Amino acid sequence: MISKEDIVIKSKEFGFEDVGFTTAEPFETHRKFLADRQEEYGWAEAVGLDLIKGTDPRAIMADAQTVIVLMEVYFRKAYPRHMEGHFGRCYLDDDRVTKDGLSQRIKAFRSFLRDNGIDSKVPFNLPHRVAAARAGMGTFGKNCLFYSNTVARQGSWVLPIAVVINHTFEPGKPTVEMGCPDWCKNACIAACPTRALKGNGTIDPRKCISYLTYFGQGLTPKELREPMGLYVYGCDRCQNVCPRNAAWLANDLLPNEKVEAKASAFELSALLHMDKPYFESKIWPHMFYMSSDDLWRWRMNVARAMGNTRDSMYTDDLIRAFRENKDDRVRAMSAWALGRIGCKKDKAALEDFLTDSSGQVHGEVQDALEQCN
Incomplete structure (x- = not known):
């Protein structure tokens, strides 16, 4: 043996x-x-x-x-920087x-x-x-x-x-304990935008950005949209700010060529407009917590991330998403994102959308217009 x-x-x-x-x-x-x-x-x-x-x-x-x-x-190995900003590294x-x-x-x-x-x-x-x-x-x-x-x-x-x-080997000595230094001043807890971390090594997973990106139900509540930032799938915020991780983050890593080869498929614009075949062939094999039935959630997350960049380069994508999507959750988030970017073109599009929306989407368009003013 x-x-x-x-x-x-x-x-x-x-x-x-x-x-x-x-x-x-x-x-x-x-x-x-x-x-x-x-x-x-x-x-x-x-x-x-x-x-x-x-x-x-x-x-x-x-x-x-x-x-x-x-x-x-x-x-x-190092991942493309723009991917690290939108996706948890473990995925x-x-x-x-x-x-x-x-x-x-x-x-x-x-x-x-x-x-x-x-x-x-x-x-x-x-x-x-x-x-x-x-x-x-x-x-x-x-x-x-x-x-x-x-x-x-x-x-x-x-x-x-x-x-x-099914074989016995001598076990190691357990180290089931908290290893954080006192001087870290609860950096991860303070940095968690949605207050998922509760202290004492406990978490409410339902408030975690990772959970919200792939299991969140319905239109993301307004109070969570800005705190969720640029993440589309997963989150590394509590790891990025952790003093215990500083040494590895400072390491000069070689690039991950496998991930770099698929990076273009994960560009925000491509994800916002992807269809089922695109998703099932390029995205799902790598990030599979959501099925093709949840394309609306992918698009909604991407629209939110675009809005939080405050970059007008995404204006045309968001206008197109509002016009082409039948799902009200995607349309509502696209309107919110346009309001958050708030340039002249965003405002003109939102004014046009007032006549082409109703119910919750109409309310989101009105709120977005107020952000532009």
């Missing part, structure tokens, strides 16, 4: 930068946390994430003995659909285990960050993210991957 050291060596051959071990005992504290906060986390059930079941590894694999945690640095090179990178390395690792008589499963709903902390691989931040002890210059640009196996 292979040793723990054999697994560590092999995992690093497959490109994982750290590896840890913890038992397959239930994550009881996390289970209670979720059970006590169903108002905040109940939405996960509706989107197919059985988080409470995931707190018991033996509900995933009946003979589970150990959880191996592989540490992936998802921000190894820019996500291959859970394309399976052309990380997925292949996980598959190779599991094949190595299988060749040595060990069965494994890689559950999507096991609390990966908690598993990593219980394996002694790092600590938590006040932004609720996991910070490595050893990789990414001890930053949070990491993805712990939990592999449940």
